[in-house]
Amino acid sequence: MVATVAGAYGAANQDPAIGAWIDRVRDGAIAMYVVCTFMFGMRMWARTKVLRQFGMDDLAMLIAWALFTCLVSLTLVETAHEKQYFYGRDFTISESSLVHLAQWSNAVYTANLVADKCSFGFFLLRTTNPNNAWQRITTIAACSLIGLFGIAYFGLSFTCAVTFDSLLTGQCNLNSAYKWTSAAWSATAIATDLAFGLVFVYLIVVCNLTRRARVLTVLIVAIGSLSGLSSLVRILAIAAPAPNSFVTDPNVRRLAVRFWSVMEVALCLAAPCVGAIQSFLRPYMDHPNPLGYQGxxxxxxxxxxxxxxxxxxxxxxxxxxxxxxxxxxxxxxxxxxxxxxxxxxxxxxxxxxxxxxxxxxxxxxxxxxxxxxxxxxx
Structure with a gap:
């Protein structure tokens, strides 16, 4: 996720597409925050009030939701100031402040996605067979990989590359490193989603699930796949050449990257919460489970x-x-x-x-x- 700061060029460019993307980023962030907060609240209520449990996956989910709250807050502040910056309204913030906002947004996004993946990983480790080595190794390896790339990408968040200023001024020599690290980071996120999806598909195919359990498992896989798709679109917005403004206009490109970054984090946050639907509804069912879990x-x-x-x-x-x-x-x-x-x-x-x-x-x-x-x- 990168900023829409591009020096004097940005202030002079009043392309309507930029305003449309600013609105899209703002509205998308608000909508996904409402959805994710509801899903997160449902999960926490089911886990703590109904099941009276709180595990490592719940702690990681709590951290992820707190980081997502920070990310959405930063996004709303950025979009408000970008409206001023690109369309000549009363300008109340300096370019350097916009740069700092962009850098912190990128850092929070990175930490947020790592927390999401770790929560998903702990969730799988808690619910799969401890004696099944390949499931546990796959889950641990995926979480470790996303964590290592997250550290590298987080470190680049506070450099000049986040603003892409060198495209105009030639003053930053980290653009290439940032570009490919960002693409590799998104590719790693996709690989992690595929690894988690593989474990879930195995559970669906091999285990004798009820229809309700099978539907919920498929929903988790589907939402997780959408998160992976968002990562793919993010890569295309960053690296893929194409004869349209989605890629060639640097301001539109950065807004598009930010939009899909928010979608990626939100979907990854919501996916494991789907499993709480059945627990959430248990008090309203005719036959609650006496052992406190749904088998x-x-x-x-x-x-x-x-x-x-x-x-x-x-x-x-x-x-x-x-x-x-x-x-x-x-x-x-x-x-x-x-x-x-x-x-x-x-x-x-x-x-x-x-x-x-x-x-x-x-x-x-x-x-x-x-x-x-x-x-x-x-």
């Missing part, structure tokens, strides 16, 4: 969870043919908080009753549970 309920199947002597085990059994569906040396991550040490929790196809037997074993009876990716929607 993938099947009509056939039962699960026995054990945690004793410091060891945790999980066995999922199909009642269709009596065979074991999944037997692993751990309780799925979203069940761990619900299984007390030394207590056997038995899940049976029955009603929603809770009772204690003579041995002190807690029995929770509710529709059969099959371990699947739908646990992410707790």
């Amino acid at each position: 993938n309920y099947e009509r056939s199947g039962a699960a026995v969870l054990r945690k004793d002597t410091g060891q945790t085990s999980c066995q999922l059994i199909s009642k269709k043919n009596g065979s074991t569906v999944d037997e692993v040396g751990h309780v799925p991550p979203l069940m761990q908080a619900d299984v007390e040490r030394g207590v056997v929790v038995k899940v049976e196809a029955a009603d929603w009753k809770r009772d204690m037997d003579t041995s002190g074993t807690t029995k929770l009876k509710f529709p059969d549970l099959v371990y699947s990716a739908s646990k992410m929607f707790r």
